[in-house]
Amino acid sequence: MKQNVERGKTILIDGPACVALYSGTLRAFGAQIKAGEHLIVRMGRRIPLEAIEDSQVEILLGNFASYSVIEEDPIPPSWKNAAEKILSSSDGRIGVTVLGGIDSGKTSFCIYLANMALNSGRRVALIDGDLGQSDIGPPGTLGLSIVRRPFVDPFNLNPDHMIFIGVTNPYNVTEQVINGLVKLRDKALSMGSDFIIINTDGWIEGFEAISYKCNLIKNLEPKFTVIMWDNEDIKPIMDLLTSAGTKIEILAADVPKNIRKRDRETRKAIRETLYKKYLRNGKVRSIPLSWIKVNGNIEIRGKMDQALKKKIEEIVGSKLVYCENLQNHIILVLREGTSLSNEERAKLTAELNKPVKAMCKGDEKGLIVALENDEGEMLGIGTICGIDFERGTLKIYTNVEESVSSVHVGQIRLDEKGNEIEVVRRNT
Numbered sequence: 001m002k003q004n005v006e007r008g009k010t011i012l013i014d015g016p017a018c019v020a021l022y023s024g025t026l027r028a029f030g031a032q033i034k035a036g037e038h039l040i041v042r043m044g045r046r047i048p049l050e051a052i053e054d055s056q057v058e059i060l061l062g063n064f065a066s067y068s069v070i071e072e073d074p075i076p077p078s079w080k081n082a083a084e085k086i087l088s089s090s091d092g093r094i095g096v097t098v099l100g101g102i103d104s105g106k107t108s109f110c111i112y113l114a115n116m117a118l119n120s121g122r123r124v125a126l127i128d129g130d131l132g133q134s135d136i137g138p139p140g141t142l143g144l145s146i147v148r149r150p151f152v153d154p155f156n157l158n159p160d161h162m163i164f165i166g167v168t169n170p171y172n173v174t175e176q177v178i179n180g181l182v183k184l185r186d187k188a189l190s191m192g193s194d195f196i197i198i199n200t201d202g203w204i205e206g207f208e209a210i211s212y213k214c215n216l217i218k219n220l221e222p223k224f225t226v227i228m229w230d231n232e233d234i235k236p237i238m239d240l241l242t243s244a245g246t247k248i249e250i251l252a253a254d255v256p257k258n259i260r261k262r263d264r265e266t267r268k269a270i271r272e273t274l275y276k277k278y279l280r281n282g283k284v285r286s287i288p289l290s291w292i293k294v295n296g297n298i299e300i301r302g303k304m305d306q307a308l309k310k311k312i313e314e315i316v317g318s319k320l321v322y323c324e325n326l327q328n329h330i331i332l333v334l335r336e337g338t339s340l341s342n343e344e345r346a347k348l349t350a351e352l353n354k355p356v357k358a359m360c361k362g363d364e365k366g367l368i369v370a371l372e373n374d375e376g377e378m379l380g381i382g383t384i385c386g387i388d389f390e391r392g393t394l395k396i397y398t399n400v401e402e403s404v405s406s407v408h409v410g411q412i413r414l415d416e417k418g419n420e421i422e423v424v425r426r427n428t
Contacts, residue, residue: 024055166410
């Protein structure tokens with residue numbers, strides 16, 4: 001359908017949708033869209049297209065997509081004030097960390113600020129620290145993109161560097177997330193960026209969340225921290241940062257009144273779109289365990305100790321498929337549908353004088369992994385198809401073709417179509 005948009009009005013597009021601009025000029029988060037260009041609005045996203053001049057668009061709407069025309073500026077005055085304050089800084093290098101709750105406009109503000117910085121000649125890097133609703137890189141990762149031109153959706157940016165965490169919630173991995181974001185910040189600096197924007201997750205409620213966010217700011221040491229102000233939930237973080245007497249300047253930015261709220265199912269569906277994007281055109285690779293290091297949720301080297309196997313079988317019998325003596329613990333692989341009793345676990349620990357970690361054969365299937373090179377850099381993701389314990393090989397579905405030195409196993413399990421089944425507990 002075609003729609004005329006008068007100058008000064010804004011058309012709000014709720015995806016999935018495709019918008020083609022026939023005439024005129026539109027602007028989205030500071031990025032201009034000219035006649036002849038088109039824009040894809042993905043599911044779960046709302047994009048405001050402001051008419052710089054009288055314009056005509058054609059809109060193709062997918063399932064549950066919609067659009068509306070409003071007469072107000074889609075960019076809140078507080079966003080413009082914050083961006084102007086940040087960009088007027090005389091510092092040669094500027095770091096900006098954006099905090100806020102779920103669906104508070106953090107990503108949209110980051111896009112707007114990045115575009116404003118690009119327009120002023122800065123060398124911009126965008127770092128994505130939201131494990132569950134990542135835009136740069138697949139879910140469960142932290143991503144860095146060097147931004148070279150104005151953009152509307154970070155989904156379309158190519159990740160220049162990624163760090164795999166392997167879960168969708170930061171609750172139990174706050175230290176890894178903080179360390180990962182610091183590494184990405186340093187990487188952006190080494191690549192020549194002088195304006196680094198760090199987007200964060202929406203976990204802000206409770207003592208653990210407040211402590212995590214304050215430690216994050218302490219370690220990142222940004223010049224500015226922008227807080228998306230919606231309700232009193234974010235106030236404890238702001239108060240603690242203010243009372244800490246840091247040199248970080250805190251700016252408040254309003255949550256847009258036209259922000260789109262997404263339910264849990266929509267957020268899951270968005271993650272699944274990203275899994276499929278980063279697994280596209282994959283194939284099954286069979287990698288000898290002796291060639292790689294397997295760590296994370298599963299640690300295995302592919303070297304079974306026959307003497308150890310005999311000792312363990314005396315306690316657990318025919319349940320044992322595989323065992324391995326690692327530096328800090330012993331890993332057992334049991335037959336499908338079996339488990340260790342408390343008595344068996346106690347006997348094993350006493351006999352072997354080491355903690356025991358047990359899993360069943362098949363527990364590895366579908367787990368998402370990161371494939372890394374010999375420098376520890378993430379090459380891409382994959383999913384485990386299975387482990388052949390007799391032949392000592394690991395089968396992974398992935399589109400990574402480069403040489404792999406290590407495989408980091410996460411806790412996210414996908415089915416064969418790339419749909420998220422569960423986030424499993426860490427192997428114990």
